[in-house]
Amino acid sequence: MSKLLFEKGLNLSEPEIVRHYTNLSRNNFGVDSHFYPLGSCTMKYSPKVNESVSVLDGFAKAHPMQEQKASQGCLQLMFELEQQLCEITGFSGFTLQPAAGAHGELAGMMIIKKHFEEKGEGNKRKKVIIPDSSHGTNPASLQLCGFEAIEIKSNSEGDISLDKLKKEMSEEVAGIMVTNPNTLGLFEKDITEVCKIVHEKGGLVYIDGANMNAMLGVCRPAELGADVMHLNLHKTFSTPHGGGGPGSGPVGVTKELEQFLPNPRVVKNGEDYCLDTSSEKSIGRVKAFYGNFGVLVKAFAYIKALGSDGLKNAGESAVLNANYLKEKLKKHYKLPYDRVCQHEFVLSDEGMPNGVTTGDLAKRLLDYGIHAPTIYFPLIVHGAIMIEPTETESKETLDWFVETMIKIKKEAEENPELVKEAPHSLSVKKLDAVKAAREPDLRWIPNK
């Protein structure tokens, strides 16, 4: 545990600061140092060249309000990135403005709201359908846009139930928010049918693109029937997660919905790139300036580096790695939905010996130098353990992870306390979350 820097003073020398933050960094797991199979977060390796090109002076020191004719390189990069994303997803247009996945979701729902207002159905379509396997942000995002969530349960195979969807879908429903592949890591088998049912009643389909990695070069969401989708550049396109941001959440839409995209848009007039604010039906601006440009540079570099062949290889390898782990682990842990998975899969803690829970397993993995999977999500699996290895891990790492998981299961049988009291090897032991919430201490207060 490092002391708070403030306890040393508010005016310190450089070596003190360097020592402090260097030591803090050593108390942190990252992808460079640790296997990080955090489901739905796509913790893939972030190429170093991304970092170096994003801080080129011409990008890092370009002022957002400087003359457009003096910013042609930035604008061209944004224009071309949009085109790349269109090719990858099949959509007709993108906005790069949203600063994060949830921000993209919000912008996407605003676009849907605007679409119905323009059709004169704004007051009629007040509901949005959400499968119970959706991301937690989905209901919050649509609620902020004045919609009400209708939750529908998945069927026994983990897919959206078409019967339930047909029952709920009506002309009072603006559409559906689907995560595909869903949070069980399964490709919605009937996704084309789902889109058809929603479209037939005049609704729109929003795909949460958090799990786009599995579809890279494999299929285009727009061709599945999606109308709106956000991407997480920090997941699928390797811009690092930064310890929880900044990310970037571009939103793609069909031709019909392009007019509603946030202003401004980057367009090409002859040889010149410019910022266009002419769409009067735009939902407006969702962020100052034009988005997290520095993050866009990294995603652009990634797409260029991989190219058509590399992107397909990434998608396929991510799915292969997940299936490899799933097949190896299902002999030792309960796998509630046993079918081909996509980029991730979900195990359950049912049948774990001696009352050892998913939470305990997660903490014990940390002792072995493995970041925990996403846990207790989705809610439809008891003690969910959501594992996403990504394509940037080797077979050797995957094998080591399998061995470690088996070893922990054995520990749970023979010495459950060892697992329940984990972690043992980190800078702190299990932290008191109840105290943190009951007696909130959110800042240091100077002694005066």
Place this chain on the structure above:
Amino acid sequence: MTEESKVLDDRKYTKEHEWVKIENGIGTIGISDYAQHALTDVVYAELPKEGEKVEAMGKLAVLESVKSVSDVYAPASGEVVEVNKALEETPGLINKSPFEEGWIAKIKVIDEAELDNLMGAEEYKKFLSEQEH
């Protein structure tokens, strides 16, 4: 559930696991032992205001644990006459003593007949045993 949850005979229960105890037209309301176990450590209680009107099975309070948030419903319609201010500082009283010190609010019940629909202790015990399967 590994341990048997406590159920007291002197009060009535809802299917949402609230209890209510009536004395002189005033109903004291809290959550059952089963409910406090299920919630885990309560870290914050959002209490109603005195004088607030509540409807039977309408929202009365909100309890937060570290990882969840749950509504507490009013077992009967009425007006809030007192809230348990001790919970503001010590929400853990709900875990420590769900039936006594951890009471949540008192309401002046409009129609005591509404309580006839609620479960008695025996019925609630049976309800709990069904919940566990």
Place this chain on the structure above:
Amino acid sequence: MNFIPTNESKRKEMLKETGIESIKELFKDVPEKAYIDGCLNLPKGLSERELVSEISKLAVENAHAGTSPCFLGAGAYNHFCPAVVPALIGRSEFYTAYTPYQAEASQGMLQAIYEFQTWACLLTGMDLANASMYDASTALAESMFMSKNLTGKNKAIVSKHVHPHYRQVLETYAWAHGMELIGTEEPEKEVDEKTACVIVQNPNFLGQIEKLKELGTVAHSKGALLVVCVGDSTSLGAIENPGQEGADIAVGDCQAFGIPLWFGGPHAGFMTTKKEHMRHIPGRLVGRTVDEEGKTGFILTLQAREQHIRRERAESNICTNAALTALWATVWLASLGEDGLKKLAEENMEAAKKASKELDLEFEENFYNEFVVKVNNKEDVKQKLADAGVIAPLDLEEFYPELKNHLLVCVTEMNSDKEIEMLKKVLK
């Protein structure tokens, strides 16, 4: 370039062990007609050498503050950043981590965020801060929602002297959320019993330092909140802070704390409020607690407010912060220190004062590092500045049609005396 360790023979081995015939079989749930049999219509992957060369060509197409004198502010400020900051931010233990959900494996980032929250409070004079927002504009939009939740009222009033982009973001959010938003030059005249909040910026978009106490009193008398957005955040080293001015919520952007201009992002917003509003502040919060052995540690806390638990009842859908850029600001602030920030703020005021002398100022001399100048032949001035390779002051006409011959000049510690003299010659 190759970032995938599995080669063709390993692939085959893994398929075999998995009991799967072919890669195609992994995608059997994908509708046949949507499956891409060939490849995406994109160029083949580049080598690192080719990639750097191609992207560098785009970078050099842009004017930038590295070589051009910059007199442009307007929400993004060219301040100096010591080398120690990028050196520490570049540690991949920080930047390749995700949200610190596993607290025991994320103590570094969690403690850094706690320090960030502390800096935000120390500088704004407010009681508590969240772990950061996307930027100032979205922090302001969240403040508007938060005010609605706190007061139960649906109307927000925004001063015309708030950054025009921020006002546009507020408009979008207000429309989506069904709130009424009124833009005005005189917010104190618009406040009524239905008002949830009054939103102002200080220093305002035109560079003026505002006196907010009275406005706060008027707002509070009607049951409305005062939301203050800090202009250039380095000004907090010199002017009255929002806490002293009576703000209920104070937000701003960390970009001025040495974060690259980056053509507009990523930056980081800060958001602070009073203690009594703790449970309604959106976004992540890091708290200090203890471990089983009583040792101090840090953890995400009060999460029951957030979207992943409260779902459709959440008051915000925010689920990330801007951890890395907030860390950037934290290290920058630590490296300047409290005294260094004060000194920097004074230098900015001095430099701007010096630059404004003998110019035709639109407003009285009460500014931080930006001021509005009236010029005779605007197009001529702009051309001269472009010819001189200057990143020119902002032409205000687009945002304030009444200021059609006016430029918003920003002067920071980065502008040399020689640059300032050159600018004055053109503007006079």
